[in-house]
Amino acid sequence: MRVQGRQGGRSRVARTLRMAPVAAVVLAAGLLSGPGSQADEGQPTVEIAYDCAVPGHPSSNASGTPDSTDATPSAGTTLRASVRIGTQLPSSAEPGRPIRPGDVTVETALPFAGLASFLPQGTDGLAGDASLGVRLRQGAESADATWSALTASASTPPPTDTLRLGHTGPAPTVTVSEPGDIDLYATELSLRLTPLTKGVPSTEAAFALDCAPAEKDPARTRLAHISVPDGTGPTGTPSAGAPDGTGAPREGLTVTPQDSGTTGADTCPPPPPTGVADLSQLPEPLPGTVLGPLLPHPGVPACAYAVGLSTVRKQNSSMIINDPAKEPGLMNIRAAMQTQFRTSGPFYTRIDSLGELDLPDAESTFLSFGFTPVTAKVSFKNEPITISTGTIGTSPNAMPFAVATFFQSLRVHDVKINGTPLDVGPNCHTERYRATLRGDFTSTTGRYINVLSGGMLKGTVDIPAFTGCGANGENLDRLFTAGISGPGNGIIMNQAPTCIPGPPRAQCPPVIPPLPGGKTS
Template identity: 30%
Template sequence: MSGGRGWNTVRTARAAAIAALIVVAGLIPGAGAALGDEQKADVSLGYTCRLPSGPIRANVKVSAAFPATGKPGSPVRPDGVEVTLTLPRTALEGLSASGAATVGGTVTLQTLWTRGGVPAATEWPGLTVPRTRVPGTGPVVLRASGPVPQANVTAAGDIVVSVGELALALEPRKADGSATGPRAQSVSCVPDLGEDTTLVTIPVEGPGNAPGTTAPGAGGGAPSPRASGKKADDDLCPPMSEPKLNMNLPLPPVPDDVQELPQALDPSCARVKGHSNVKKLKGAAPQRGEAAVILGVQSFLRNPNPPEDPDGYLQSRNVAMTYLDSSQATFLTFGFMPTTATMEVTQIGNANAVAIGPVWSKSEKDTVTTVTADVSIRLHNVKVNGTPMDVGPNCRAKPMRIVLTGSAKADPSYRVENGGQLAGTATIPEFSGCGVGEDLDRLFTASVSGPGNYIRLIQGPVCYLTGAKNPNIFPCPPEDFGYTITPGGDFRATSGRVVFRAGPAIGVPTRRIECPSSEIRGRLKSGSGIDPIRLGTITSMKYNGCVGAGSLASLGSFTIEPSRLPMTVSHHPTLGLDRTTGMLELQFLTPRLKVSSAGCSFDVESSNSSEVGLEAGYPNGSTGWTVRTTTIGSLLDVSAGCPSTLTPGTSFGFFRNATTYADAGVYTIDIPQTFKYGGISP
């Protein structure tokens, strides 16, 4: 607002920011100290200023005198306005003002006047900074003052006055009076998030309104979108959707050379959580809820055909119905004003979740899942700096389309059944139905609607409602995604004698290998939400001084180790953490194992996937664990000094013979680790 214009003509499009897609919990406005017929405002705030060289912190103090009360039809004019800006000396260097002896200029301060939940912006321009000497050391203190516009009051109700963005135009000069640069330097500063930017609260009395009252009808509205479909306390999952693809949403093409598999519906559900941003408002809101999921609605397969097509093709189409809780978060209106609201998201029809990738899960090719859904958004409980604003019960954005993707190769990875990270951007459409007594649709649309709004969701593993699925991997009721590992970090595990049998085929122990000791070094992630297939890495793993029987005896002493490091540590894909016994089944993955001695070396490569599996059983929180080498593959790169029975292409396998050798592969770890499945409980 400026120049005494009325409340209904001063609103700018930036005020629509209160309509944030994602928002919550305002700050309580403070009041100045009343002295007779006036009240003094004296507020110090932390600001961040944007310089060409980067952001700097500053302190801004705003002082002014306001009337103690107001009356409808009478103007309110702040008097004695002074803005004191304290900048570090590095600010002058960042503005190419090195060598300045004095600085002067002007300050423009944005303010927000909110009455009855209706905000109005007014600018305090042209506050003068007199020529000020730059001290030899310490910060630079600039004081700006001058007259500011009055505000016309048209109705009763408290007026909350807050300050915000500050624009500083500096004119640094050298000792001889010449300018330090070709033009004046401009700086934009905004209050730090979390600052209470309120200057004063001015009660305005009138018929039907006592001081301190606010507009009726603020907040309220329709019930949560989950209310009509909320699950009963004894149900594992929210209501299931129909097992049908949403044909209103785009689907990827189906290659001509694939076959459609018989439908195998798997009803399930999963937790979801994450956040979404409103780009224009520099704000975000948490998201949390559950999704009913039906897997196997439609699938298309092309079997691998080496060498032309070693990976094959698999397209799996699934559907989901998501129920998100009402979300709240804080964002900034005008780039500075704490504004809050409650958002409800309702999914319109099924979401399609389509995964496309290779047949083998261990292929080097990625499996990418695309989730597409249409949603409706409603806003209510809107507050500006703690003051309610009545937007009515039907303030909504038009239906919007959300497209999220997840990758099996990312960290966190994503597969529909295992969960993980989904992310994407969305375009917020226009708003309608906003406002009571006045139309706020265009304002909300101008400040909020637009492209580039980031969304990130973490889905937990599904809870299958039918079938004999391992509850350690697919827990019911649903749990959050990922492990919590304590303390994590570097570890070292050592063993005594390790015994394997090695043979040309499974179950034929024609060769025996005994290693007197081995060592494993690695690093585990620490914290919560850790991807189950990326718990950590093995940086070193070596079986030392090994000797063999049969044809391996001629090798003398040899070592066994991975041919490529680091190795990924994951939980076992079908066993995981048994929460009854505390046993965690792990898997180390490597392309090959290498056997080497002074005169012979050869690699063992998996024959049915791109990686070799080394399994381990770890009693949760203990110091002892067991490693089982279960490599089945073929020999590669056999050197000339090896026995003739070891030739490239022949099958070979390592097996820990736990039945005969009870101490085989038993390790002691230096730092006990605790694993919890499902991340941090809500």
């Protein structure tokens, strides 16, 4: 008997800082469905009491004991949190077929007074992430996994009473190779919180809470029970009791890392990009909104990998952009370089960032005119990328947006037709054209909340006519224009969470994400 789990989160990147404007809705990255036991009838929500250790604080009282009249916690202080955990695990599954939990929600309620001293003056929101330990039990065997990258939108801290955070994110699949019911139990919970001021994160003030279930009775921490019959009837053996508490996988029980998450460069290359943000492609504010002035900021130096696919409509063929299987280019970023808010009228808030990305050559193979195999390399020349995220209007009708726009040109070279080289010269290229990619907020898969968290962006481009193509007096401009140029050429990019070199160091080294759709090559 084997139970296989895929640990949530990417290698060496367990936490994601989310920067989101106050009053933004909770936006979660979903899980791409596939064959297997799908979460179609969610398990009941479980409420568990946790004790969260408060880290030491420079202004802690000298006695080291909690003082209910002092909002400044001391090292060793614990806060009692009420945590509601919801899953969408199926009630039954089949041996050898992956169980896909869908999105997980972790709603945490903490006493605000115990955290007030960690918030800088002017804090008007909190963002962050959570990772939840999960123990899987089947019969006498158990294994541990981590559901990480559970992210929260900004939450406005109340002046007193309770701070509530809602974390949401995809959980990894679990595969049971033999019949026998399995139970899932919640174990440790880690929260990383980042204060926000006008939507801009105070990364130097970020702090972490490590929490453990307050009650040791495993029955109080069970998240789900899944029946796994052998296919001939309800012969699965119920699990006897609860996890043994050792946390060590038994023989024949393994938890394997998630496939994606290969790290690339050690850190971000200096300096971060400079320039003026291009705001021409932004959605319009609601009628009656009066915008305040642009508020410049020094910005947060960061970097991230972004990989994707580009489709040539006329050829009905795609090529990989910034191939993750090779040596992809690293996007250098100045995050949160400016913000803008409304002064009156309907709600509006926006954060602008600037990026630079030198793409390596892409390779493409397609059938020209439907029958002749053609291979070619494509070089891209990118201008600075403006990435803007924000929210228009208020919940439940809030309209979040994510826009990345830049100018680009491309050059074709190393062309072969049916294996025979075609000399197109050194400067077979297009003029510059605009590429604008937008986040899709109608889908739960890969929503792009901000440049720090990353996600999916997609759009179409109009490829202009080619010029400079040919050698030895032969003009091939019209050939390439006829075969490639035109409107409606799709682009979809997947950006990983950004590495912030620090201090504090977060999400480093940068991670190379998978291609959209889960492909890696």
